[in-house]
Amino acid sequence: xxxxxxxxxxxDDDPYVLESVSNLxxxxxxxxxxxxxxxEAVSRFIRAKFYLVLTxxxxxxxxxxxxxxxxxxxxxxxxxILMTGYxxxxxxxNAVKKGAFDFVTKPFDPDYILHTIGKAKRYSELLDLEExxxxxxxxxxxxxxxxxxxxxxxxxxxLTAVAEFRDTCAGAHVSRMGLYANKIxxxxxxxxxxxxxxxxAASLHDIGKIGIPDSIxxxxxxxxxxxxxxxxxxxxxxxxxxxxxxxxxxxxxxSVALNHHERWDGTGYPHGLxxxxxxxxxxxxxxxxxxxxxxxxxxxxxALSHEEVFHIITEGDGRTLPAHFDPQVLDAFIKLxxxxxEIFESYQD
Numbered sequence: 642x643x644x645x646x647x648x649x650x651x652x653d654d655d656p657y658v659l660e661s662v663s664n665l666x667x668x669x670x671x672x673x674x675x676x677x678x679x680x681e682a683v684s685r686f687i688r689a690k691f692y693l694v695l696t697x698x699x700x701x702x703x704x705x706x707x708x709x710x711x712x713x714x715x716x717x718x719x720x721x722i723l724m725t726g727y728x729x730x731x732x733x734x735n736a737v738k739k740g741a742f743d744f745v746t747k748p749f750d751p752d753y754i755l756h757t758i759g760k761a762k763r764y765s766e767l768l769d770l771e772e773x774x775x776x777x778x779x780x781x782x783x784x785x786x787x788x789x790x791x792x793x794x795x796x797x798x799x800l801t802a803v804a805e806f807r808d809t810c811a812g813a814h815v816s817r818m819g820l821y822a823n824k825i826x827x828x829x830x831x832x833x834x835x836x837x838x839x840x841x842a843a844s845l846h847d848i849g850k851i852g853i854p855d856s857i858x859x860x861x862x863x864x865x866x867x868x869x870x871x872x873x874x875x876x877x878x879x880x881x882x883x884x885x886x887x888x889x890x891x892x893x894x895x896s897v898a899l900n901h902h903e904r905w906d907g908t909g910y911p912h913g914l915x916x917x918x919x920x921x922x923x924x925x926x927x928x929x930x931x932x933x934x935x936x937x938x939x940x941x942x943x944a945l946s947h948e949e950v951f952h953i954i955t956e957g958d959g960r961t962l963p964a965h966f967d968p969q970v971l972d973a974f975i976k977l978x979x980x981x982x983e984i985f986e987s988y989q990d
Contacts, residue, residue, distance in 0.1 A: 648672045648689065649758070652682040652696035652708065653724065658747075662695065662724075665751055666758070679703025683711050691719060692765050693758060695745075698725040698732070706736055713740050718768050720761040724749075737851055737882065746855055753855070813988045814933055819844040820984045821929035822922075828973040831921075834889065842894035843926050846901045849879025876902055876911045893922050901926035904965040924967040928954070928974050931961060936985050947982040 649671050653659045656677070663673045674689065676682040680703055682696065694712055698705035709721045720742035725732070736744075742764065743757050822843035826836040850858055853875055857868050864872060879898030883891050900914065900923025907915030909927070935953060938944040945953075953961050955975060963971060974981070 648674065648691050650674050650676065650682055650686060650691045650694045650696075652676045652679060652694070652700070652705070654678065654697065654700045658697070658724070662749070662754070665754065669755060671758075679705070679708040679711070682708055683715075686712060686715060693761050694719060694721045695758070696721065696723060698723045698736070706739060706741075709736070709739055709741055718765070718772075720764055722757060722761060743851075744855075753859070814937065815844045815847070817933055817984055817988050818846060818926070818929050820988065821932065821981060822925050824977050824980055824984075825925050825929070825970060825973045828977055829969065838890045838893045839897070839922050839925060841890045842897045842922060843929060845879070845883065845894040846897050846926050846930060847875060847879065848882055848894070849875035849877065849898055851882075852878040873902070873910050876900075896920045897922050897926045899923070901930055903927065905967050906962075906964040908965070919967075921967075924970050928966050928970050931965075932974070932981055933985065935961075947978070947985070951978055 647670060649666060651659060651662055651666070651673055652675075653662070654677055659675050659677065663675045666673045674685055674691070676685055679696070679700060682694070683703075686694070694708070696705040696708050700708075703711070705723050705725075709723070712719055712721055717740065721740070722743050722745060723736055723741050724745050724747060726747040742761055745754050745757055819840045819842075823836060823840040826839050831839075853872060857864065857871055860868070876899050880895050883895035883898055886892055886895070899911070900919055903909040903912065903914045903919045903923050904927070905916060905919070905924065907913050909919075914923075931954060932950055935945050935950040936947065952958075954966070955963060955971070957963055966974075
């Protein structure tokens with residue numbers, strides 16, 4: 642079996658796409674094995690070691706989603722990126738549930754393909770580090786306990802990785818969300834179970850962005866009203882992905898994904914919930930998300946200082962109002978503001 646940390650398996654039945662993508666990756670130092678069918682790709686994957694598979698989603702015979710399942714039957718750790726001209730939400734959600742790492746849409750943006758492959762490579766390296774750490778723990782932790790712990794945390798970590806890598810601006814943001822939420826839950830004297838759950842669940846608040854088209858998600862400017870309506874759908878998409886789990890963290894994550902844009906005064910979305918109709922985890926997440934979004938630089942806005950953000954959240958600026966937040970959660974934020982600043986400054990991409 643060959644060993645090459647830069648070896649990529651590219652699969653497409655369109656000779657032009659296969660050649661253009663292969664040439665692009667060759668130019669940037671990747672070793673590419675090109676296949677025209679899913680069946681040929683499975684055969685090559687068995688015989689050689691690849692750290693990444695890039696496949697068209699629509700192919701005669703074995704489709705890209707079928708190939709994804711075959712690849713992960715052989716090695717579930719290998720990231721699979723799907724190439725598609727049919728970026729439909731149902732297909733995106735279905736593919737992610739089946740383990741797809743990410744999407745690139747046709748016609749291709751070479752910079753975005755390279756960016757996505759780079760993310761997948763870093764993800765693969767993180768999994769290798771995690772695997773090494775896991776083996777060390779196995780020496781001192783009973784096998785059954787370890788299996789239960791890693792099963793639940795592995796699912797959450799992988800889902801968090803999807804949330805982080807799908808959005809080029811989201812890296813440290815998802816980590817900070819969990820830390821902010823943890824501090825507020827502790828301040829409110831919530832149970833250990835609630836505090837532990839929201840620490841992980843808050844990091845999954847934007848998981849639904851995997852279903853938002855790249856043209857909107859990566860737009861370097863403010864949204865049009867129509868685009869904003871599309872972006873709002875990330876709340877329900879995230880809930881649909883996470884709902885139905887028996888795991889308490891994922892149950893809370895589904896709630897956070899759905900409710901982190903609901904406002905105390907009833908002016909939020911997607912359902913316009915008001916006051917205590919909004920689950921507490923959603924009321925905590927909106928303050929955390931608002932603080933971090935205002936602090937950070939975005940294509941459509943500059944970064945603000947901690948003092949400016951504190952004033953906006955506690956006094957309002959016309960767009961953001963104190964009435965948007967649960968008064969108890971807002972009071973916790975006021976008391977914890979120095980801690981929020983420290984978290985933001987300490988955890989950067």
